[in-house]
Amino acid sequence: xxxxxxxxxxxxxxxxxxxxxxxxxxxxxxxxxxxxxxxxxxxxxxxxxxxxxxxxxxxxxxxxxxxxxxxxxxxxxxxxxxxxxxxxxxxxxxxxxxxxxxxxxxxxxxxxxxxxxxxxxxxxxxxxxxxxxxxxxxxxxxxxxxxxxxxxxxxxxxxxxxxxxxxxxxxxxxxxxxxxxxxxxxxxxxxxxxxxxxxxxxxxxxxxxxxxxxxxxxx
Numbered sequence: 001x002x003x004x005x006x007x008x009x010x011x012x013x014x015x016x017x018x019x020x021x022x023x024x025x026x027x028x029x030x031x032x033x034x035x036x037x038x039x040x041x042x043x044x045x046x047x048x049x050x051x052x053x054x055x056x057x058x059x060x061x062x063x064x065x066x067x068x069x070x071x072x073x074x075x076x077x078x079x080x081x082x083x084x085x086x087x088x089x090x091x092x093x094x095x096x097x098x099x100x101x102x103x104x105x106x107x108x109x110x111x112x113x114x115x116x117x118x119x120x121x122x123x124x125x126x127x128x129x130x131x132x133x134x135x136x137x138x139x140x141x142x143x144x145x146x147x148x149x150x151x152x153x154x155x156x157x158x159x160x161x162x163x164x165x166x167x168x169x170x171x172x173x174x175x176x177x178x179x180x181x182x183x184x185x186x187x188x189x190x191x192x193x194x195x196x197x198x199x200x201x202x203x204x205x206x207x208x209x210x211x212x213x214x215x216x217x218x219x
Contacts (some may be wrong), residue, residue: 003094006040012090013070018196020079021059027076030138030154041065043129043162044120044122047171050164051205053077053121060100061125064107068126071108075187081137084109113197118145124201128209131194132173153190157217169207173198177213184213195219 007013014034021033032073035182046062067090071083084105091101107123110116118124139147139155147155148151159176179188188195195211199219211219 002059003091003096004059004066006094007090008038009067010090013067016070016073016086021070024072024076025140028148028150029076030150031140032072034066034104034137036133037069039064039070039133040126040129043132044125046123047128047162047164047205049127050166051169052166056100057121060104060130061107062123064104064111064122064126065129067104068108068111068130075203078114078115080109099111113193117197118201118204121205124204127201128171128198129163131191131198132160133177134191135160152182153187156187164207169182170210171198171202171205171207172210172212174212175214175216179214187213 001009017032017037021031024032025104027042033160041062043056044065049059059066067087068083069079070086071079071081074082088101088105094101096104103122104121106119107126110119111126112125113131115126116123118127120147120210122171131156134154134157136155136157139151144155156178158178159174161173163174164170165172177184195209199209209219210217
């Protein structure tokens with residue numbers, strides 16, 4: 001088994017993600033379960049694979065993607081930093097070099113837009129994979145009348161895809177948004193900072209970031 005596969009089956013990882021997701025549910029946040037972190041893990045590896053990075057870097061990006069939200073089990077505030085420290089403990093006995101372990105910790109510690117940013121290819125892939133996970137089924141089941149702006153923005157996204165074009169060195173997030181549910185003003189009120197973070201992450205990978213909404217280029 002790869003280190004990623006070991007961690008995906010690790011009850012400690014599952015418990016941290018379950019607790020963090022449950023706590024965020026109480027606070028009104030969208031889904032941050034293992035479904036989200038698995039998607040982020042696979043997407044981060046896909047980004048690096050398409051851009052020609054090594055299989056080892058892809059594995060590190062998958063590990064960072066899987067673990068990036070475990071810090072929510074401690075507190076949402078500074079969850080990236082808490083997650084980095086927890087990841088360091090989880091990875092201590094795994095088949096990683098010290099440099100690789102620190103790389104994963106750094107990626108996790110820098111994935112939040114309030115305090116972080118891409119520092120290397122692994123952290124860049126994590127940022128892009130995490131911030132591009134906008135979709136309707138991240139909204140927790142409840143009455144639409146009780147949706148806050150985060151719920152409306154995610155629920156309004158009826159289609160989402162992230163594509164990497166290695167020939168043009170371009171990473172594109174393509175969204176279909178129901179503007180009867182969420183205006184573009186509301187979308188950018190929540191996501192502009194994240195999209196700019198994606199732009200910086202793409203540049204770290206030697207690529208350009210493009211955002212299209214309903215077929216039109218926005219960024």
